[in-house]
Amino acid sequence: MRSAVFSEVASNASRLPPAGVASQGLHAGLGYARFRSQMAALTGAAPAPDRQYFVESRLAPILRAHNLADLLELASAIDARESQALVDEVIDALIDNETSFFRDHVVFEEFVGRVLPELMKARSEVRRLRIWCAAVSTGQEAYSLAMALDHEARALRGWTVEVLATDISGAAIEAARSGVYSQFEVQRGLSTSRLLRYFHRHEDNWRVNEHLRAWVSFERFNLMSDPGDFGTFDAIFCRNALLRFEPRRKQETLARLGRALAPDGFLFLGASESLGEDCENYAAASGDGIWRPRARRRPRLALV
Secondary structure, three states, X not given: OXXXXXXXXXXXXXXXXXXXXXXXXXXXXXXHHHHHHHHHHHXXXXXXXXXXXXXXXXXXXXXXXXXXXXXXXXXXXXXXXXXXXXXXXXXXXXXXXXXOOXXXXXXXXXXXXXXXXXXXXXXXOXXXXXXXXXXXXXXXHHXXXXXXXXXXXXXXXXXXXXXXXXXXXXXXXXXXXXXXXXXXXXXXXXXXXHHHHHEEEEOOEEEEOHHHHOOEEXXXXXXXXXHHHHOOEEEEEOOOXXXXXXXXXXXXXXXXXXXXXXXXXXXXXXXXXXXXXXHHHEEEOOOOOEEEEOOOOOOOOOOO
């Protein structure tokens, strides 16, 4: 077997790149591997192994601006924690901000038609609801939820409703907080009646009316962090945010979300998302991607 292996290597020797080129390729590969590991630790998700060229292209302006030669130097700079601004720029460059108003509209219909009435019945004495839109990107999901709630304003009269919207990207949160959207963005998911009711012209764009913006507060937050300071929520929307998370980090994040969710609350994930190993802690509610915590079992005491 060994002779066969060596003969194959010898026959391929003429096709191998020069030593210098091979060394450069190895250097670049090591830099990308280290960078992927960093992104997984920082954000929960790492770029795919075959996306090196895409990542290098997206980060090239940042490397030039910070006088960094390649991804290996970038990884070293991130490890040294020399600049939080550098980390923020990298995250903003690579984050997937794909979203739209009333994305998967069935979810909002299910929320208004079944989840909201059930929560209102359960909270009839305190008359307070708290909802968290995690990984909200540029804000369309949060404003869609605000529109759905505003439509139920008569039923919610006398209630305190808090909607917290967060995202890891500072640039995305600033865009969401401004409430300014292009013609293309408002055409994705908004009916004409909703557009005219909740938006007004802002130069060549559209801006969310102050009345609707008052429903939502925006904060920057990384799902890899502990949300304990936010308190407890009756519903958490975290749709499609965990699709690219590494399995272990996904389970850790789901556990943190579970601790932030009321025992009778609702967790909204993407319709195609699975809970993986954490499914034993949640039960599927009606509607794709809607889950509820299972009753937490108390450990049995050993009999003496």
